[in-house]
Amino acid sequence: MSTTEEIRRQNFERFERNKNDFKQRMKDGSEKNPCYEEGQLTLRCLHNTKDKSECEEYGKNVRMCRYFWRTVMKDRKRKGIMPVLPAVDDREKVMEEYKHLLENS
Structure with missing residues (x-):
C-alpha cells in the first residue's frame, strides 16, 4: 500500500471516529x-x-x-x-x- 493510500485510510478512519463520537454526543444531550x-x-x-x-x-x-x-x-x-x-x-x-x-x- 502506498503512503498516499495509507494516509487516506487513516484520515477516513479518523473521520468515522469523529462522526460516531458526534452522533453519540447528540444522542446523549445531557452533556x-x-x-x-x-x-x-x-x-x-x-x-x-x-x-x-x-x-x-x-x-x-x-x-x-x-x-x-x-x-x-x-x-x-x-x-x-x-x-x-x-x-x-x-x-x-x-x-x-x-x-x-x-x-x-
Whole structure:
C-alpha cells in the first residue's frame, strides 16, 4: 500500500471516529443540557397521552430544573468558576453544593 493510500485510510478512519463520537454526543444531550432527561420524560408523556394536563408535573419539573441550573451557572460565573456548566461527572457534587436552592423552591 502506498503512503498516499495509507494516509487516506487513516484520515477516513479518523473521520468515522469523529462522526460516531458526534452522533453519540447528540444522542446523549445531557452533556450540554442538564435537564435533558426531564425533557425526554415530558416528551414521552405528551406522546403517550391525549390529555396534556396529565403531563403538567413533568413540565413543572423541567422548569424547576432549568431554574436551578440557570441559577447555578449565574453564581459560578459571578465567582469566576469555569466552566459555568459543570461537566456531567461533577454535576452530582454541584447539586449537593447548591441543594439549598432546591429546598427554597
